[in-house]
Amino acid sequence: MTIEFKDIPDPSDGSLKAMVQRRWIVIRFLATSSGMMRDPIVALTLIASFARSGLIFSINETARMGGGLSTWPVSLLLICALTMLTAAYYQRMRAFLLVTSVARQLRERMSKQLLRANIDFLLSQKHGQVYSAMTGEVNGLSSTVVAIVEIVGAFIVLAFALPYLFYVSPESGTAALVAVMIGVTGFVLLDRPARKWGHEAARLFAEYCDRVGDMLGGWKELRLRRARRDALEAETLGLIDDHVGARMHAQRLFAASAGVGQAAIILLLCFVVIALPALRNADATVLFQVLTIIFLVNTPIETLFNALPALSQSETAYFRILTVDRALAGAQSQAMVDSTDVKRSFSEIALVNVEARLGDADAADAEPFDLGPVNLTFHPGETVFVCGGNGSGKTTLLSLITGLRNPTRGDVQLDGHPLTKQTTGAYRELFSGVFSGFHLFERAYGFSDQELAALEEHIDRLDLRGRVSMLDDKFSSTSLSAGQSRRLALAVALAEQRPIIVLDEFAADQDPANRAFFYDVLVPELSGSGRLVLAVTHDDHQFHKCDRLIKMAGGQIVSDERMAATRVEQA
Numbered sequence: 001m002t003i004e005f006k007d008i009p010d011p012s013d014g015s016l017k018a019m020v021q022r023r024w025i026v027i028r029f030l031a032t033s034s035g036m037m038r039d040p041i042v043a044l045t046l047i048a049s050f051a052r053s054g055l056i057f058s059i060n061e062t063a064r065m066g067g068g069l070s071t072w073p074v075s076l077l078l079i080c081a082l083t084m085l086t087a088a089y090y091q092r093m094r095a096f097l098l099v100t101s102v103a104r105q106l107r108e109r110m111s112k113q114l115l116r117a118n119i120d121f122l123l124s125q126k127h128g129q130v131y132s133a134m135t136g137e138v139n140g141l142s143s144t145v146v147a148i149v150e151i152v153g154a155f156i157v158l159a160f161a162l163p164y165l166f167y168v169s170p171e172s173g174t175a176a177l178v179a180v181m182i183g184v185t186g187f188v189l190l191d192r193p194a195r196k197w198g199h200e201a202a203r204l205f206a207e208y209c210d211r212v213g214d215m216l217g218g219w220k221e222l223r224l225r226r227a228r229r230d231a232l233e234a235e236t237l238g239l240i241d242d243h244v245g246a247r248m249h250a251q252r253l254f255a256a257s258a259g260v261g262q263a264a265i266i267l268l269l270c271f272v273v274i275a276l277p278a279l280r281n282a283d284a285t286v287l288f289q290v291l292t293i294i295f296l297v298n299t300p301i302e303t304l305f306n307a308l309p310a311l312s313q314s315e316t317a318y319f320r321i322l323t324v325d326r327a328l329a330g331a332q333s334q335a336m337v338d339s340t341d342v343k344r345s346f347s348e349i350a351l352v353n354v355e356a357r358l359g360d361a362d363a364a365d366a367e368p369f370d371l372g373p374v375n376l377t378f379h380p381g382e383t384v385f386v387c388g389g390n391g392s393g394k395t396t397l398l399s400l401i402t403g404l405r406n407p408t409r410g411d412v413q414l415d416g417h418p419l420t421k422q423t424t425g426a427y428r429e430l431f432s433g434v435f436s437g438f439h440l441f442e443r444a445y446g447f448s449d450q451e452l453a454a455l456e457e458h459i460d461r462l463d464l465r466g467r468v469s470m471l472d473d474k475f476s477s478t479s480l481s482a483g484q485s486r487r488l489a490l491a492v493a494l495a496e497q498r499p500i501i502v503l504d505e506f507a508a509d510q511d512p513a514n515r516a517f518f519y520d521v522l523v524p525e526l527s528g529s530g531r532l533v534l535a536v537t538h539d540d541h542q543f544h545k546c547d548r549l550i551k552m553a554g555g556q557i558v559s560d561e562r563m564a565a566t567r568v569e570q571a
């Protein structure tokens with residue numbers, strides 16, 4: 001079973017052709033991704049539907065033959081009833097398995113894509129959209145498998161019951177056909193506005209997810225200013241209201257379309273009990289047979305009129321998941337490395353005429369930021385400090401050197417070979433680091449025993465013993481001060497024992513003792529062991545402690561100074 005998305009016509013296209021196309025694509029998607037067509041659910045649906053049809057037929061035959069327990073229709077009735085109940089039970093169980101299988105595959109696919117998404121996507125403001133697609137919309141779409149099974153079952157029963165009704169009473173058959181057509185027309189007319197509200201509800205939910213992100217990420221700022229918290233609260237409550245309102249609008253319309261279907265069945269019953277006796281001269285057997293058929297098909301018809309809106313809603317979920325899936329697919333960074341590809345050493349890293357453009361050139365409100373062209377080379381054992389004003393491009397330069405961002409022009413070369421889509425993943429494994437917005441995981445994910453032992457040592461050396469210890473690969477605590485958190489992130493980076501270590505303003509929140517330890521002990525030790533140290537720093541009184549000082553301004557390298565002489569003098 002594989003997930004394969006197909007583009008669907010624009011949801012705002014209300015033509016019948018576009019609607020049928022969209023629905024067909026969603027049905028095919030769910031059928032293939034759930035593996036429904038090869039699942040016992042097909043046989044179970046057929047059995048349950050035929051058993052229900054057999055039930056209708058056997059009840060009528062029992063009545064026509066004047067009742068009595070010994071007649072063959074009674075035996076058929078019992079067999080059909082038992083078969084229908086058993087098949088319907090297993091059908092529901094299988095349907096549940098298929099629903100979970102589709103949900104699992106969708107979540108796995110999006111999680112994998114998210115873990116490989118590039119820097120531009122991750123820095124974009126699409127997080128709420130991703131959260132809502134991976135949670136609510138996956139649930140909505142996958143649960144439609146049940147609706148499809150129900151629709152198929154209802155059609156099978158109708159395919160038997162309608163001709164049978166025509167056979168028993170042509171007038172009732174015609175009336176039933178008219179009733180179904182009224183129901184379908186009501187659905188078609190109300191479906192479009194209902195879907196519009198469904199889309200609006202999904203959009204509002206994604207915005208709500210973003211506000212939850214603000215509440216969790218900005219809790220300090222929110223607690224320090226009541227007006228800010230009140231405004232965010234008002235906006236969030238407004239979003240919740242609007243979301244509920246949009247859902248209510250959609251549900252009202254869907255309920256009205258199901259109501260039209262139910263009204264059509266009531267009209268049909270009225271026709272049977274009021275008009276049919278007059279037309280048929282009150283033939284009691286025919287009347288009984290017609291009523292039995294209608295009562296027994298009533299459930300599948302109601303199910304059908306409830307399942308059609310579910311299918312309609314799943315179209316919104318499909319469209320929104322597809323949008324996120326396409327955005328993630330377009331944002332895939334280079335292939336993830338195979339462990340055998342990982343390089344443990346290098347001779348030279350070169351940036352050759354590297355340029356990068358950040359931001360959308362078409363965006364009306366912000367100028368894009370251009371970096372470069374940059375030409376730089378780095379070697380093992382060097383200590384390189386990068387300095388420059390805020391917004392000069394230091395972090396962007398680091399993201400280009402580390403392969404986290406692809407240059408718009410030019411090449412990043414490893415030992416003379418330009419990086420390609422295939423090699424960038426392995427190239428990144430040369431680096432470990434502490435970035436300005438670093439993240440501490442609860443566990444040292446992916447660490448070998450040797451790396452865990454090294455991590456324990458670095459925790460000791462970086463003066464964190466007593467605050468943090470390791471329980472297997474889990475940190476006893478990550479509730480640390482800002483300086484301690486950064487040192488723990490450094491301990492993790494050092495334990496990875498990569499040939500290049502990248503530090504973005506590492507010393508900024510360290511106390512004098514830890515700052516001195518960093519500049520006077522750790523950095524010389526790292527370069528002494530042959531590692532390349534790339535550190536962004538504003539500590540101008542420490543600049544003499546590096547081999548090279550790169551100064552940046554306005555996205556350009558304004559100087560690349562060798563400091564070795566100064567270092568010797570200072571020593």
Ligand SMILES: Nc1ncnc2c1ncn2[C@@H]1O[C@H](COP(=O)(O)OP(=O)(O)OP(=O)(O)O)[C@@H](O)[C@H]1O
Pocket residue numbers: 123358359360368369388389390391392393394395396397
């Ligand atoms: N995702 C983005 N889209 C558009 N512009 C961006 C993006 N990220 C950063 N910028 C812009 O790029 C420029 C360089 O940013 P960068 O983070 O590299 O600067 P920096 O030198 O590290 O600054 P600081 O010292 O403040 O950390 C800034 O003007 C910033 O506004």
